[in-house]
Amino acid sequence: MDILLSQLFTGLSIGSVLLLVALGLAIIYGAMGVINLAHGEFVMLGAYATWLLQSTLGLSLLPCLFLVFLMVAAAGWAVERTVVRFLYRRPLDTILATWGVGIMLQQAVRLAAGADLRYVETPNPLSGSIDLAGVAIPSYRLFVLAFAAALLGVTWFVVQRTEFGMKLRAVTQNREMASCTGIDSARVFSLTFAFGSGLAGLAGALVAPIKSVAPDMGTNFVVDAFMVVVVGGVGSLFGTVASSGLLGGGTAGFAFLLNDTLAKALVFLGVIVLVRFRPQGLFAATGRR
Amino acid sequence: MTLTRRHFLKSAAIAGAAGTAASPQFWIKNSGMAWAAGKEIKVGVLFSLTGTTAVVEKSLHNATLMAIDEINASGGINGMKVVPVIEDPASDPATFAEKANKLVLNDRCATVFGSYTSASRKAVLPVFEKRKNLYWYPTLYEGRECSKSVIYTGAVPNQQQKEFIPWLVRNFGKRFYLVGSNYIYPKEENNVCKILLKELGGEVVGEEYVPLGHSEFGSVLNKFRETKPDVIFSTVVGDSVIALHKQYKAAGFSPDRMPMASLTTSEVEIAAMGGEYAAGHFTSAPYFMGHESAENAAFIEGYQRRFGKDSVTHFVSEAAYFQVHLFRQAVEKLGTGDITPTNIRDAAGGQEIKAPQGRVKVDADTLHCYLWPKIGQAQANGQFKVIQQSADWVKPEPYWAYPGLSCTRDGLKGA
């Protein structure tokens, strides 16, 4: 029983990390149709930004978060202005260009942050574990879970309830028409890309204390995150949540029953079958895909 | 129209093929050139500066260049300057092979220092074996190799485990959980571990392999929780080490009751996770930065002066450092005209040197090294405290787990 419970929690925490990373991607891909292969590198930038803030200003993780969001969002904005904006009419080409961006970011960080590995400290009150029905649950994972949920709420609010969100939805549905009504669609796209990048940065800041901080840490995330977004249904936040949970739980479950390698393979096979039979995703949004 | 053109093309190709294949000149082209020209001897330095394993390999690169610097500062080898030819194999086996090719065939290096992963060593082996060149490999590895084109300065399983496992059983208990990355090195180390445990009456309660780069250890930790082993025997490598330690502590496990005993966790990984996560766990290796000796003090001082005062040395970078000095001793024995990779290899057999870990020797039979295994306990400051050192240097036995097989001067014998 204990094992079942902690296994359930393991699934949830893997899912929450997937959700964190996929959220930004879901926004960028869902709204703009841009396939951002540099998304993993924005996650990495977030982790390094956190390290930078911690080691130079001595900030603890939580106060860092907002600054990290802004820093990585700025980087995202710059990438959108210099590269991505030329490619809105050629969405598949964004795969190639953003891959180039990813290579550059990785090596730039490798050169700038030096040869040694860096690490991010877990905030002290969250470093232990708490006892839940006889099961030791790492409190930081619990925090990540809660934070992912909160971030989801914020994102939903931004997209559905703010003026910016309304413009974004309008541009997503029909860019020309939206422009006719006076919406500055170029600006909306820039901001959206920055927002999505900022979310990736937050994900990086939050996973840094449980994983390692390395220039190539993003490559592991981007494929998984992409699968989450597509399985969930493009443009559907709820779908992204559901597929994070599904893939996270699946990975954890198979890993416990079999092993981690087979678990990954089985989950990918599942993705193939799901995409084949439901290319629109588990929960397809209406309107333009 | 098209047909005739293609016809023409075909016959042209055949004519060309026949013409060129007949002339043997492409074979002879390089053979007259000397390995050490004038006052210089060229050596290749082949560690990844970009890509996945760049972080660790950069430190090996640094240690190698530092040793070359030292040799040149003290007048070179018999008056010859050592000239490093540096290439970046980008953490990719295919690129390793490509660059090794270039160093051996194009740059005519008399020797190449390189590689961290087994996969990259395997990828360059054909180049060195078929071109009769010499590769120096500093990493601990799974053994079972008897190449006459490689000098191995890292530890093999018998050197890391023969004292470690009995010590663990004595101090913590007989029930082991084996966890490793999913490739040959962990599997082979675990084979050796199982043999040793069987002799001691120990028990393996679980064996688990995670994909390389794996960073979610929740399910593995739950298996620990369920089986309650006395010792976690870890051969997880790379970034996964960091995730494992962090999540281990966060899950409420403690090294006092269930320590992780590793063959792969070094100062580099600890610097990347923060000392508090590693504190209390054990590693067996021939070298720790915390080892006290005059040679080590000089090594650390020189390394930190060059590469930053917070940079760390570890058991692979130490080998990357002393193997260049072994190379120097070997070349010193040769006359300028005798310098060939094969002669350097023969001269290197039996060479001894005072390395930071203690006096090491190249075994002339196996071309592996006699080393000084130590057991270290990680401290919160990121260093290891050496709590036991073997009484004598330990002979390398790359085929220890395979009775009947032995590596000799003429290659592998037996079976």
Added chain:
Amino acid sequence: MPRITSAAQFLPYILFCGAILAVPSIVSDPFLLNKFARYLALGLAAAALALSWGYCGILNLGQGVGFGLGAYAMAMHLKLKTSPVHTGTAGLPDFMVWNNLDHLPWFWQPFHSGLFALAAAVLLPALVAALLGWFMFRARIAGVYVAIITLAMLAVTNLLFVDQQAYTGGLNGITDLAWFEMGGVEFDPYSPAFYYLSAGCLAFFLMLGMVFTRSKAGLVLRAIGSGTDRVLFFGYDMASYQCLAFSLSASMAGVAGMLYAMVLEFASPTFMGVPISLSMVIWAAVGGRGSLLGATVGAILVNGTQGSLSETFLDSWQLILGALFILVVVFLPNGIAGLANSLGARLSGRARGMAARSAAPSALLNRR
């Protein structure tokens, strides 16, 4: 779109093939020959991708599957040919001995034959692609969903090859290989003989691809690439055509992988990794995805540049390379071939029609 079979279309291909086949008469350095042979193998992989991507809009991010299968098929054969002492009884490959296998698995047996290995390197990738293609295209999966499925397929294949160490050599792959031998010729990867093998394969497949794309089937494929609806309305069985192109492309990738394993003298799971598969897409994009020759040249150029950049700029070469990719993608959407085409068309005066025609497939497939 009229059927184009003019000699002018073939001329660049013939010149290129003539040029690569003439190389050994100028270059005799074994190091260079080996390097060029490797580039040509990668060129073939890029041409294979151009066939499925540029011509019929199937963006295959899992090109490494075919490439890797080809490489392993050949490596299995060459491994069985080496039998030094440490392979244990009856010439069992070393890694099998280490994984405690006591006899050769049944699916390794036929690889004793070189002909079988060759056939497997060509047909196995095609078979896998045909099955996957049938699975996808029957459901009219297209665009980015094809990219995702092929990417996931790549990940699965890679994981399985790394996991099944007793049969595949795991992460180290299959190493310590013999040289390929056929018809009394030994293909030492540093010899002109091997170079001719590599160049010959490339030339053969470029010509085959050229003929194929100019055939009726090729015409249908290009129509699919520029818009699926029309093809469906005309009653074509679209899925079959897509499967055909997808399989042919996988087959070419298999041959490329086979050559790659021979030239490097090992096969590694990195051959079926995400980085090399994405690199192939980049090569095709740089050279021009709408042209087999363009993609080939792109692969050769990018690899050559990469090699020399990394020698000159030890740790900043990836920055330069990344920037180059971005510039090409943004400013040269049809790659070098596109540039050459429009320049050529402008020079020859027959400007408009030609340029529009050659730019058509790739420009259109980008439309959503």
